[in-house]
Amino acid sequence: MILIGQYDSPFVRRVGVAMTLYGLPYEHRPWSTFGDAEKIRPYSPLLRVPTLVLDDGETLIDSHMIIDHIDSLIEPERRMYPVGEPARRRALKIAALAAGISDKAVSLFYELKLHDQSSKLWVDRCRSQIFGALSLLDADRAGRTGDYWFGDAIGHADIVVATMLRHLTEAHPGLVSLDALPALKAHWQRLESLPVFEKIRQPFIAPA
Numbered sequence: 299m300i301l302i303g304q305y306d307s308p309f310v311r312r313v314g315v316a317m318t319l320y321g322l323p324y325e326h327r328p329w330s331t332f333g334d335a336e337k338i339r340p341y342s343p344l345l346r347v348p349t350l351v352l353d354d355g356e357t358l359i360d361s362h363m364i365i366d367h368i369d370s371l372i373e374p375e376r377r378m379y380p381v382g383e384p385a386r387r388r389a390l391k392i393a394a395l396a397a398g399i400s401d402k403a404v405s406l407f408y409e410l411k412l413h414d415q416s417s418k419l420w421v422d423r424c425r426s427q428i429f430g431a432l433s434l435l436d437a438d439r440a441g442r443t444g445d446y447w448f449g450d451a452i453g454h455a456d457i458v459v460a461t462m463l464r465h466l467t468e469a470h471p472g473l474v475s476l477d478a479l480p481a482l483k484a485h486w487q488r489l490e491s492l493p494v495f496e497k498i499r500q501p502f503i504a505p506a
Contacts, residue, residue: 299324302338303331303347305500306468308400308461309361310348314498315457316365320372324350332505361397365454378453389448392438392455396462399431403466411504425473428466432479435459440481445488452489460489468502 301317301324303310317324329337331345341357342349350358350367358364369377380386406424409416439447447455463486466474476483489495 299353300327300351301325302327302329302341302349302351304328304503305498306465306502307347308458308465309397311461311464311498311500312454312458313348313350313361313364313368315461315494316378316454317368318494318498319378319452320368320376322368322371328500330503330505378451378457380448380453385448389453389455392435392447393458395431395435396455396458399428400458400462400465402427402431403462403469407469407504428474432474432482436479436482439485447485452492456485456489460486460495464490464499465502469504 299317299322301310301314305311305314305328314324314326327337329347331338331347335345338345338347338349341351342359344359346359348359348361348364350364352358352367358367365379369379374381379389402424406421406428409420409424442448444450446452447459459482463476463482467476476486
């Protein structure tokens with residue numbers, strides 16, 4: 299399989315981390331949606347990353363879809379989303395909130411950096427959504443014990459929260475005080491110290 303996209307994207311990084319933890323081999327092509335658009339277009343006409351090219355040539359886009367596919371390749375007892383309910387939907391909710399923060403962080407970056415004049419209404423809205431979701435995640439994590447969000451083993455929720463926080467703090471330095479989110483900060487620092495997170499990473503590169 300081929301994973302297209304740079305690891306400074308939280309969405310690409312979450313897929314790379316998950317595939318590495320699962321032991322699924324893949325080739326990484328660190329193409330930028332700006333600088334390498336023409337390389338990406340044949341695989342993803344929307345120019346979205348991550349794009350996963352399967353061994354049969356089929357392409358998958360959107361990190362949620364890719365995670366769903368790679369989970370299907372793994373035995374149920376090893377999957378990083380719980381199989382049964384309500385645990386599965388609770389983990390999906392945390393992952394969706396974290397991924398949603400990353401969506402807003404990307405939108406906010408484009409609004410501030412790529413427009414001659416940014417919309418204060420849109421900027422304020424994005425910031426409010428980011429702060430609100432971070433507060434909810436911090437409260438949820440503070441109410442749990444253990445090294446990981448759900449149980450004794452790392453899961454997709456842990457991964458997407460960690461990749462979101464690195465992207466958010468690097469793309470928007472100073473926007474969020476992690477000291478005001480102690481449970482999230484501790485969770486992120488714990489995961490970033492793991493070898494797989496040290497291996498699958500790239501400093502944020504602003505699009506040019």
